[in-house]
Amino acid sequence: MKNYYQKKGPYTLRENTYRRMRYLIADYDFFKAVNFDLYVQAIENAMQAIPSEYVRPVQEHLIYRKPYAYFDYVSESTLKKWVQRYIWHVAKELGEI
Secondary structure (H helix, E strand, O other): OOOOOOOOOOOOOOHHHHHHHHHHHHOHHHHHHOOOHHHHHHHHHHHOOOOHHHHHHHHHHHHOOOOHHHOOOOOHHHHHHHHHHHHHHHHHHOOOO
8 A cells, every 4th residue: 555644744753653653553453352552542542633524534544454545525635634643643642752
């Protein structure tokens, strides 16, 4: 899956941190299954930082790797913005920034 990362703005991370957070979020179901509460709590707390109408598409894109084109009810640019902000909030919850 291509990774579109906006390198400007207040919600930017170092590239390695950004990629690490993406993979961590993708393993959300695994972390829930093995009760790894630190990561589960960080991922769930970050969900509260974005508007509720974007939580489901952001989760489906990051956890289940659905492409941006799959979501016909939200524009690609809007979804990219909230994906980036969500990843930033996960990093913040984990103390990476």
